[in-house]
Amino acid sequence: MDKLIITAALCGSVPTRQQNPHVPYSPQEIAEEALRCWRAGASVVHVHVRDPQSGAPAFERHLFAEVVERLRAESDVIINLTTSAFNLEADDPGQARLMPVDLGPDLCSLDVGSLNFRGRVFSNPPDWVERAAAYMLEKGVKPEMEAFEVGHVVQASDLVAKGLIASPPWFQLCLGIAWGAPADLDSLLALKARLPVGAQWSVLGTGASQLPLTTHAMLMGGHVRVGFEDNLYLSRGVKADSNARFVERAVALAGLLQRPVASCAEARQILGLPGREPQRA
Ligand code: MG
Numbered sequence: 001m002d003k004l005i006i007t008a009a010l011c012g013s014v015p016t017r018q019q020n021p022h023v024p025y026s027p028q029e030i031a032e033e034a035l036r037c038w039r040a041g042a043s044v045v046h047v048h049v050r051d052p053q054s055g056a057p058a059f060e061r062h063l064f065a066e067v068v069e070r071l072r073a074e075s076d077v078i079i080n081l082t083t084s085a086f087n088l089e090a091d092d093p094g095q096a097r098l099m100p101v102d103l104g105p106d107l108c109s110l111d112v113g114s115l116n117f118r119g120r121v122f123s124n125p126p127d128w129v130e131r132a133a134a135y136m137l138e139k140g141v142k143p144e145m146e147a148f149e150v151g152h153v154v155q156a157s158d159l160v161a162k163g164l165i166a167s168p169p170w171f172q173l174c175l176g177i178a179w180g181a182p183a184d185l186d187s188l189l190a191l192k193a194r195l196p197v198g199a200q201w202s203v204l205g206t207g208a209s210q211l212p213l214t215t216h217a218m219l220m221g222g223h224v225r226v227g228f229e230d231n232l233y234l235s236r237g238v239k240a241d242s243n244a245r246f247v248e249r250a251v252a253l254a255g256l257l258q259r260p261v262a263s264c265a266e267a268r269q270i271l272g273l274p275g276r277e278p279q280r281a
Contacts, residue, residue, distance in 0.1 A: 002270050003262035004254050005223035007044040007080070007172075007202060008037035008243050012229030013057035020232040020239045026052035027063050031070035033243050037227070038077040040247040043267035045071070046080045046109065046144075046229065059085040061099055068103050076264045076276045080107035080144055083132065086122065094128045101141050106273050108136055109172070110143035112159065113152035116179045129155070133164040142273060144202075146172045148180030153194040160196045169199045170271055172225060175213055176206035183209030185216055192220070200270060206230045214250060218259050226250050 010033045015023045024030045027049065034045040049063035050056065064081055071077055081100035090096035101108050110132055111124045136143045143165065145156045153171070160169050173191045176183030181191060183205045195201055202223035205213030210231040214224035226246035234240045234249070254261050268275055 001221045001259065002200070002223075003260045003266050004218060004250075005044060005200075005202065005262050005267045005270060006042045006247055006250050006254075007046055007223070007225040007227075008034065008042040008247055009046040009204070009225050009227040009229035010034055010037070010243050011048055011050060013048050013050070013082075013084075015228050015232055016055055020228065022239070022241050023055070023228055023232075025050040025055045027066035027070065031067050034067070034071055034077060035075060036242055036244040037247045038075050038264075040244040041251040041261050042077070042247045043262050043264045044078040044080055044107070046082065046225065046227070047105075048082045048229070057085075059088060059096075059099075061103070064100050064103055068105060078107060078264060078267055078271070078273065079105040080109060081105040082109045084109055084111050084122075084146070086120075094131060097128075098132055098135050101136055101139050105141060106268075107142050107144045107170070107271075109146050110136065111146045112156045113147070113149060115148050115152075115177075117148075118178050126155070130159065130162075130164065133159050137164055137166060142166055142170060142271065144170050144172050146174050147191060148174045148177055150181070150190050150194055153191055157194070157196045166272060167198065168272055169196055171195060171199055171201040173201055173203045173222075175203065176209045176230075183207075183213055185213075188213060188216055188220075192222070204230050208233070208236070210246070211249075215253060215257075218254055218257050224250055 024033045088096045147153045181187040203217035204225040227243040
């Protein structure tokens with residue numbers, strides 16, 4: 001089994017401070033949370049940005065750029081920027097969605113299929129997905145392919161077969177989003193069974209499923225994603241005061257299960273990413 005890659009998904013676009021007062025909004029707050037998670041043992045941080053005042057979902061270049069700059073200055077953490085914006089107003093919304101690729105991250109999320117995502121359609125048309133994969137390949141940014149359904153894994157395998165994905169393919173198996181694959185072991189096994197040969201994969205579970213599903217992933221040789229984007233509670237009624245609490249718990253659990261946790265350098269090796277100078281914590 002490879003060492004365990006822990007991803008911290010810091011704020012997403014949905015959770016609010018009304019739900020948990022510790023959700024970071026400004027680039028500085030997001031970067032500080034990322035660094036706390038990195039010090040706690042996360043090797044990857046998954047970044048969305050927010051309007052610094054209202055916390056509304058945002059997609060401004062300068063907000064992403066500030067987070068990247070702050071993290072690069074102080075850490076060797078692997079930076080994963082989202083490309084899952086929707087309803088962007090631009091001449092070419094498909095290209096506008098790929099703006100984070102131009103900011104020099106290590107990874108960008110790539111949603112390989114469409115689904116009903118709670119109350120809306122999360123639209124990722126096949127032509128956009130291929131264009132996005134080709135653009136990331138050209139820019140040397142590895143996609144983290146987010147799969148919410150078995151069909152998404154099959155579609156991702158098609159991208160791999162077309163030579164659009166650098167080896168090894170890297171997946172985030174997303175469980176518990178209404179109305180994607182439910183957050184249970186049967187779903188996880190179904191998605192895992194369809195992964196292309198040689199794939200590396202991580203698991204996220206929403207809400208109370210975060211702990212059991214990430215535990216399954218650790219035991220099965222997968223990697224894990226934790227944090228506020230998927231879950232605000234450490235246990236019933238107990239809100240986490242930082243994303244780092246989830247990382248600390250994942251590190252402790254991995255220790256109990258005797259699954260060593262990957263450093264950033266080791267995670268880079270596992271994911272086939274170029275190295276960076278390690279920074280001191
Ligand atoms: Mg995301």
